[in-house]
Amino acid sequence: MSRFLKQSVLLTAVVGLLLVLTLMATGTAQATLIAYDGFSGYTDGNLNGQGQGTGWYDNWATGGAGTTTVTSAEGLTYDPLLTQQGLGTATVGGSSEANAIRFTNTSMSSGTVYFSQLVQLRELPAGGGPIMVQLVGQAGSDRGIALHVGWVTTPPNLIWRVNVNDGSGSTAASTGITSTLDTTFLVGRIDFDADGGNDKVSFYVNPDLDVEPATADAVVTNRNIGAMNGYRICVTQANHSMKVDEIRIGTTWADVTPIPEPGTLALLATGLIGLLCYAWRKRK
Ligand SMILES: [Ca+2]
Numbered sequence: 001m002s003r004f005l006k007q008s009v010l011l012t013a014v015v016g017l018l019l020v021l022t023l024m025a026t027g028t029a030q031a032t033l034i035a036y037d038g039f040s041g042y043t044d045g046n047l048n049g050q051g052q053g054t055g056w057y058d059n060w061a062t063g064g065a066g067t068t069t070v071t072s073a074e075g076l077t078y079d080p081l082l083t084q085q086g087l088g089t090a091t092v093g094g095s096s097e098a099n100a101i102r103f104t105n106t107s108m109s110s111g112t113v114y115f116s117q118l119v120q121l122r123e124l125p126a127g128g129g130p131i132m133v134q135l136v137g138q139a140g141s142d143r144g145i146a147l148h149v150g151w152v153t154t155p156p157n158l159i160w161r162v163n164v165n166d167g168s169g170s171t172a173a174s175t176g177i178t179s180t181l182d183t184t185f186l187v188g189r190i191d192f193d194a195d196g197g198n199d200k201v202s203f204y205v206n207p208d209l210d211v212e213p214a215t216a217d218a219v220v221t222n223r224n225i226g227a228m229n230g231y232r233i234c235v236t237q238a239n240h241s242m243k244v245d246e247i248r249i250g251t252t253w254a255d256v257t258p259i260p261e262p263g264t265l266a267l268l269a270t271g272l273i274g275l276l277c278y279a280w281r282k283r284k
């Protein structure tokens, strides 16, 4: 075999191997994600009846007298979180409510479950009910884990807090972190009790992506929640709206805090440069 032919065979093998490794890496990153919606691929306008992403049992169903819309012209970002263009916005007109709910293919009732999302309040609430995103456990119900904006004591001390409703009552825990009009990355974690007892719910506001913080910003440990099988956006504050994006439900911290994979082209370029160096050294 000529040297040129040998190098061609080697080149083909290396490029093929890089492609396989790239595909494997991409597949691994998504393999354990229970559900994802980055609001890409939707038709602009009313979110009701539409559905994209992965891991969902049905499409979005909107409720309340307000509206929930989707737009492809925007997208919330939280560097370096992996994101898609497009986002959803729940808007309350007057004093009513706007909500949107979607169920998952997977029912979650054991082990550890994480859910993350980007949210942006469009106005700071002046009073009234909560503005929230939540994992829910019953069709048509808002019972479940709610991550929402609420009062500390008196206005305008708005804070992020977690609220857990298990059907017999609810417990709220404050993060002490003031809510702003900036894009905020919220992560919820549920540790289901293996013996059917009370479950632990942890809440993180704007955490680092690479490693789960050792201490959560708020924790609730005295509620016994059932199976979670849905996700809900809800604004009950008069004349307010909230943007929601990059909804992820998974079983590990890494599932719900992904950063972009090294690009295929970057990997190929690295491989080719290495190969050229090898060929050059062989010639000498
Ligand atoms: Ca998006």
Ligand SMILES: [Ca+2]
Binding pocket: 192, 193, 196, 197, 198, 199, 224, 225, 226
């Ligand atoms: Ca339990």
